[in-house]
Amino acid sequence: MWTLSGFADEISPDPEVQCRVLTELGVGYVEFRGAWDTNVLDLDDAQLGRVRDLLAGHGLGVSSIGSPIGKIGIHDDFAAHLRRFDRALTVARLLEAPYVRIFSFFLPPGEAPGDHRDEVLRRMAALAALAEGHDVILLHENEKAIYGDVPERCLDIVESVGSPRLRLAWDAANFVQCGLRPHGDGYALLRPHLEYVQIKDAILATGEVVPAGEGDGEVRETIRALRGDGFDGFFSLEPHLAEAGRMGGFSGPELFGVAHQAFVGLLSAEGIEYR
Numbered sequence: 001m002w003t004l005s006g007f008a009d010e011i012s013p014d015p016e017v018q019c020r021v022l023t024e025l026g027v028g029y030v031e032f033r034g035a036w037d038t039n040v041l042d043l044d045d046a047q048l049g050r051v052r053d054l055l056a057g058h059g060l061g062v063s064s065i066g067s068p069i070g071k072i073g074i075h076d077d078f079a080a081h082l083r084r085f086d087r088a089l090t091v092a093r094l095l096e097a098p099y100v101r102i103f104s105f106f107l108p109p110g111e112a113p114g115d116h117r118d119e120v121l122r123r124m125a126a127l128a129a130l131a132e133g134h135d136v137i138l139l140h141e142n143e144k145a146i147y148g149d150v151p152e153r154c155l156d157i158v159e160s161v162g163s164p165r166l167r168l169a170w171d172a173a174n175f176v177q178c179g180l181r182p183h184g185d186g187y188a189l190l191r192p193h194l195e196y197v198q199i200k201d202a203i204l205a206t207g208e209v210v211p212a213g214e215g216d217g218e219v220r221e222t223i224r225a226l227r228g229d230g231f232d233g234f235f236s237l238e239p240h241l242a243e244a245g246r247m248g249g250f251s252g253p254e255l256f257g258v259a260h261q262a263f264v265g266l267l268s269a270e271g272i273e274y275r
Contacts, residue, residue: 013034015036105123142154144177
């Protein structure tokens with residue numbers, strides 16, 4: 001049975017509203033990215049304690065920490081970023097999250113990705129090494145304009161680092177915004193390393209983000225393939241239906257509900273059970 005989660009900060013900056021709406025929708029997990037207009041890694045321990053109590057009170061678990069680790073330029077200070085990553089590991093422990101989302105660094109416009117490969121792999125290997133000894137798996141998400149924005153370079157990262165602490169998250173909309181047909185262009189290549197699925201869709205011609213199944217993200221084809229492969233994991237709603245930016249997005253309660261209904265409608269039409 002597949003498990004639904006979602007970026008609840010897209011509902012509201014107020015974690016009480018986040019929890020209430022998720023509960024009303026029947027979603028049992030949160031991909032926690034922030035509260036009170038503050039990024040998850042900038043919340044102090046007291047604030048995280050309040051979040052933990054709110055989640056417990058609503059019977060919600062945390063599927064992943066939606067961290068911004070790796071969303072810096074390839075020439076930016078990595079030592080400082082490693083200290084921030086240490087905070088991400090602490091937050092994952094405090095909220096009992098099995099995953100931490102990461103990225104593979106923004107590249108200068110117009111420069112060849114291959115020119116930065118060695119530094120990207122050095123940094124990704126350092127992150128994976130620091131995750132050793134923690135009960136957590138790092139999820140590399142394909143994001144446009146980072147090194148791992150297309151399937152071939154996502155595969156390069158995970159196979160070159162070669163750590164059991166590093167796996168892949170799949171974001172169909174981000175692949176579409178790179179000019180790709182996600183299932184056709186990347187599924188077979190990445191499936192052996194695929195651990196987690198972000199749910200949003202996009203239109204190839206414009207890059208506009210739309211509910212699942214309404215764009216060119218081949219969401220239906222992908223869930224059929226995942227069911228055929230016996231995938232059993234998290235599907236995290238990240239709608240971006242009102243705002244979409246480099247560091248996140250926003251939908252509001254109503255549009256988050258639209259995104260939820262679109263995805264569970266696809267699951268129901270395919271006869272796929274979920275919780």
